[in-house]
Amino acid sequence: MSSFKRDKKEEEDGGGNPFQNIEKTTVLQEARVFNDTTVNPRKCTHILTKLLYLLNQGEQLGTKEATDAFFAMTKLFQSRDVILRRMVYLGIKELSSIADDVIIVTSSLTKDMTGKEDLYRAAAIRALCSITDATMLQTIERYMKQAIVDRNSAVSSAALVSSLHLTKLAPEVVKRWVNEAQEAVNSDNIMVQYHALGLLYHIRKTDRLAVTKLVAKLTRISLKSPYAVCMLIRIAAKLLDEEDTGADSPLADFIESCLRHKSEMVVYEAAHAIVNLRRTTSRELAPAISVLQLFCGSPKPTLRFAAVRTLNQVAISHPAAVTACNLDLENLITDSNRSIATLAITTLLKTGAESSVDRLMKQIATFVSEISDEFKVVVVQAIRALALKFPRKHSVLMNFLSAMLRDEGGLEYKASIADTIITIIEDNPEAKEAGLAHLCEFIEDCEHTSLAVRILHLLGKEGPRTKQPSRCIRFIYNRVILENPTVRAAAVSAMAQFGATCPDLLENIQVLLARCQMDSDDEVRDRATYYSSILGQQDKGLYNNYILETLQVSIPALERSLKDYALNPGDSPFDMKSVPIAVIPTREEAEDKHKADGMIISSGPPKPPTVSREESFAEKLGHLPGVADLGPLFKSSEVVELTESETEYFVRCIKHCFTNHVVLQFDCLNTLSDQLLEDVRVQLDPSEGYTVLREIACPKLPYNETGSAYVVLQFPENDLPNSVGTFGAVLKFIVKDCDPNTGLPDTDEGYDDEYMLEDLEITLGDQIQKINKVNWGAAWDEAVATCVEMEDTYSLSSMSTLEEAVKNIVQFLGLQPAERTDKVPEGKTTHTLLLAGMFRGGIDILVRAKLALADGVTMQLTVRSTDGDVAELITSTVG
Amino acid sequence: MGLFSKFAFFLGVRKKEVNVLVVGLNNSGKSTVVNHFKNEEERVTEIVPTVGFSVEKFQNQNLAFTAFDMSGHGRYRDLWEHYYKDCHGIIFVVDSSDRLRLVVVKEELDLLLQHPDICNRKIPVLFFANKMDCKDALSSVKIAAGLGLDKIMDKPWHIAASNALTGEGLQEGVEWLTQQIRDVVLNKS
Numbered sequence A: 001m002s003s004f005k006r007d008k009k010e011e012e013d014g015g016g017n018p019f020q021n022i023e024k025t026t027v028l029q030e031a032r033v034f035n036d037t038t039v040n041p042r043k044c045t046h047i048l049t050k051l052l053y054l055l056n057q058g059e060q061l062g063t064k065e066a067t068d069a070f071f072a073m074t075k076l077f078q079s080r081d082v083i084l085r086r087m088v089y090l091g092i093k094e095l096s097s098i099a100d101d102v103i104i105v106t107s108s109l110t111k112d113m114t115g116k117e118d119l120y121r122a123a124a125i126r127a128l129c130s131i132t133d134a135t136m137l138q139t140i141e142r143y144m145k146q147a148i149v150d151r152n153s154a155v156s157s158a159a160l161v162s163s164l165h166l167t168k169l170a171p172e173v174v175k176r177w178v179n180e181a182q183e184a185v186n187s188d189n190i191m192v193q194y195h196a197l198g199l200l201y202h203i204r205k206t207d208r209l210a211v212t213k214l215v216a217k218l219t220r221i222s223l224k225s226p227y228a229v230c231m232l233i234r235i236a237a238k239l240l241d242e243e244d245t246g247a248d249s250p251l252a253d254f255i256e257s258c259l260r261h262k263s264e265m266v267v268y269e270a271a272h273a274i275v276n277l278r279r280t281t282s283r284e285l286a287p288a289i290s291v292l293q294l295f296c297g298s299p300k301p302t303l304r305f306a307a308v309r310t311l312n313q314v315a316i317s318h319p320a321a322v323t324a325c326n327l328d329l330e331n332l333i334t335d336s337n338r339s340i341a342t343l344a345i346t347t348l349l350k351t352g353a354e355s356s357v358d359r360l361m362k363q364i365a366t367f368v369s370e371i372s373d374e375f376k377v378v379v380v381q382a383i384r385a386l387a388l389k390f391p392r393k394h395s396v397l398m399n400f401l402s403a404m405l406r407d408e409g410g411l412e413y414k415a416s417i418a419d420t421i422i423t424i425i426e427d428n429p430e431a432k433e434a435g436l437a438h439l440c441e442f443i444e445d446c447e448h449t450s451l452a453v454r455i456l457h458l459l460g461k462e463g464p465r466t467k468q469p470s471r472c473i474r475f476i477y478n479r480v481i482l483e484n485p486t487v488r489a490a491a492v493s494a495m496a497q498f499g500a501t502c503p504d505l506l507e508n509i510q511v512l513l514a515r516c517q518m519d520s521d522d523e524v525r526d527r528a529t530y531y532s533s534i535l536g537q538q539d540k541g542l543y544n545n546y547i548l549e550t551l552q553v554s555i556p557a558l559e560r561s562l563k564d565y566a567l568n569p570g571d572s573p574f575d576m577k578s579v580p581i582a583v584i585p586t587r588e589e590a591e592d593k594h595k596a597d598g599m600i601i602s603s604g605p606p607k608p609p610t611v612s613r614e615e616s617f618a619e620k621l622g623h624l625p626g627v628a629d630l631g632p633l634f635k636s637s638e639v640v641e642l643t644e645s646e647t648e649y650f651v652r653c654i655k656h657c658f659t660n661h662v663v664l665q666f667d668c669l670n671t672l673s674d675q676l677l678e679d680v681r682v683q684l685d686p687s688e689g690y691t692v693l694r695e696i697a698c699p700k701l702p703y704n705e706t707g708s709a710y711v712v713l714q715f716p717e718n719d720l721p722n723s724v725g726t727f728g729a730v731l732k733f734i735v736k737d738c739d740p741n742t743g744l745p746d747t748d749e750g751y752d753d754e755y756m757l758e759d760l761e762i763t764l765g766d767q768i769q770k771i772n773k774v775n776w777g778a779a780w781d782e783a784v785a786t787c788v789e790m791e792d793t794y795s796l797s798s799m800s801t802l803e804e805a806v807k808n809i810v811q812f813l814g815l816q817p818a819e820r821t822d823k824v825p826e827g828k829t830t831h832t833l834l835l836a837g838m839f840r841g842g843i844d845i846l847v848r849a850k851l852a853l854a855d856g857v858t859m860q861l862t863v864r865s866t867d868g869d870v871a872e873l874i875t876s877t878v879g
Numbered sequence B: 001m002g003l004f005s006k007f008a009f010f011l012g013v014r015k016k017e018v019n020v021l022v023v024g025l026n027n028s029g030k031s032t033v034v035n036h037f038k039n040e041e042e043r044v045t046e047i048v049p050t051v052g053f054s055v056e057k058f059q060n061q062n063l064a065f066t067a068f069d070m071s072g073h074g075r076y077r078d079l080w081e082h083y084y085k086d087c088h089g090i091i092f093v094v095d096s097s098d099r100l101r102l103v104v105v106k107e108e109l110d111l112l113l114q115h116p117d118i119c120n121r122k123i124p125v126l127f128f129a130n131k132m133d134c135k136d137a138l139s140s141v142k143i144a145a146g147l148g149l150d151k152i153m154d155k156p157w158h159i160a161a162s163n164a165l166t167g168e169g170l171q172e173g174v175e176w177l178t179q180q181i182r183d184v185v186l187n188k189s
Ligand SMILES: Nc1nc2c(ncn2[C@@H]2O[C@H](COP(=O)(O)OP(=O)(O)O)[C@@H](O)[C@H]2O)c(=O)[nH]1
Pocket: B024, B025, B026, B027, B028, B029, B030, B031, B032, B033, B047, B048, B049, B050, B072, B093, B130, B131, B132, B133, B134, B162, B163, B164, B165
């Protein structure tokens, strides 16, 4: 009876896993038997297995625990049991990073790696390299060199791969093994050849010329290992992407020739490389696509998957080329492997004609419930692309998306659907009403708080401008009744937007807000009270500033400023203007986020939110002498290169703008291995009106390291026009010649030297921060009362399209486009670009640029700013 | 020690296994000594400085020795103690031509003898006054005096002058150690 009970219990515990219930302390206790004079291999192997199991489950050992276990384990070297010895190697590798004094096993491992027992040798090398430190590496160098060229391929491979790992520890030492690696490249063994090439490349990869030579040499002989050839293709493709040579480079020929290799793996790698090369033209693409097309019909699912996945990627950059495979892709729609089918359909969606959209969407509908979330996201991405391509298809696509929304699915999947609907709404005014209606319905039973909050925010923004705003309000108010506090608070904010925008709804909104002031949650009540009292003022200006436009400051910066203020309040009230403004991500950054879309690559666990670029600069600059007194950092510019990238000293500059000062940060890289630089500083020849307050040198700059020197300048006082200027710059430093191997200077004596840098410009854009105006029109109207207006007309003769003009103006002024006016509708000859931003010192700027296309572009520029000088600066700098 | 293996030992079926620790300053000849004890076919032709330790096996009479040949380098001397607990005997090799470092040898020896895992055990210690062939080598008597061996009361000890390159003196020493381990360690357990 009792035994029956136990069986049952074991079953519940997860059945077969014998390590289910082991415990760290018990295992460590057991590990003491390793110290016994007579080793029992079976018993010790079992205990070691348990220890490794624990470590691999993520169990943490303290240093003392690990060291004790490690030293106990070293005694097992007296046993000649092969299995136990190999377990010891694994144990050494696991504990090598935690335990102290692990180099104690060096001699034991070198003995094994050079000994007669082949089963020990490769594993001993791997263990040895995990315990070695930079100082010990010299003593084992001889053995490593021998092992790399060992006749036993497992030994050679282990040595090569371990060397690759060791380059992190001591790159200079591993570099000396290049001859042995070279010899190993000629090995007959496919793995050895592959690993040798990997090491060779790694050793040389910072030296372009050496890599080019390596590739040139290896492409001429034919490597036996398909893995090595794949590697070579990747290296060649990287070189091709970096250089700007014409189409008939020998590297391109090599990759092309690999399309006819006898190994499928190589053929695929070559096709993949060609397809992804930036410079590939459609003519060069054709042979690669035909290879992929062939793979689509392969009986091997892996090949079909690889091919269709690659075609899916190309479909974005070269849709026409992929069209040739449409028939093959059609066949894959019914593939028993759902992943292949999904990729096939989404590829077809990207390349297909408008007429096939309905048919393909029906096809997807038949199995969308059977595929995993990950692939559903791929489908959603394809629909997003499709909607942007065929705006007229929005209703089919929107219906499909809303059906998907109602299905089961995780947050990521649901969020991608909502994102896509939002993109479609923003892109296509005709889809707006239907899209918002779908979202309204969706939040009725959306289980993801974060998503509901986002949608409510959008409804607040877009809903008031629909034909029947009151319809939305009903959905929003339902949330107030039914949801958790976070969602309720978001709903309150959304309703307030309607109150501020639609005068005839104001009364109803006030009634609803009054009810919300009875809410059980503080935040909800606070918001309702806040909005209700502002709306009660009946003042458009207040609505604009406190309801419609949200806070422009950086939230973490606000938090920090408030904390500082609370600790040290002083006499004056808290000044909102002293808080740095939130930085708007550039279009590239926003697009990068979507780049990986449609490619089934997991980006790993979500990373913790990183501080913004400005935040981290502010932190770093604050430690420099004198900079803390300059007030908050207003803006940091993009990086400007002041030297060519492959010169002796590589210098880049970032301009940090403060209210009345600018701090120039010069990041210098020393690329000379025989020089140690000291007291590195930049001498400026500033333009009129600027004063240099302070130069901060970088005390020491060894080879291959980047250090920063700074110059603090004051902007010209009461002289805005001169704040835009060009500075001459010279890098000055003391050189100490040194031994390239050790990096130690030959003598203590150095000599002065200098290096001319390119001129540095302080531009208008450096002094302006982008501001996102949700309701630009309201702000513009309101500005009549508070701002100075300047207007001028320009002829932009060098520009031939409106798009080009828009792009240039936005970039030049450093302002943020509002109301999506940076997108020029197709076929128009006139366009109005609306911009907003802030000049250093908290001066608001609104700009309207009316553009007309006729023999170049004509522009009428109207600037409204709280400061007349700033407005003038803008109109004069543009001219 | 299980009953069966003890039986097996007395019946001569299985050799008794013992652990010895080989210590001493670096370059004193420890690895060369241990190498000499091994079977002809297992010996290595080239001795390189030991890094950490190395486990070697050899036999003498009916005993199977497992020797932990420790590195004598400064960086590793502190790690010897990890191996004190379970050894049955100690071989302490001294370079008798290295007069300069004899004080260091004494220091290390004293630390060893005072260590909690050693001091209360009646564990035999064999000294090799090695490199006796060198012309300025001290005699074993002088070494014994220099190290103050006469003060070791609670442990059997023995000193033998040796030349590890030729093997001279080694056998005599290890015979003594084998006898001691049999008497002191095995008969007691
Ligand atoms: N002349 C002489 N040289 C020896 C003797 N024993 C060892 N050596 C040499 O001393 C050096 C160090 O020996 P080794 O065994 O590595 O010393 P360990 O560091 O104590 O292990 C080697 O070059 C040996 O050849 C000896 O008895 N006489």
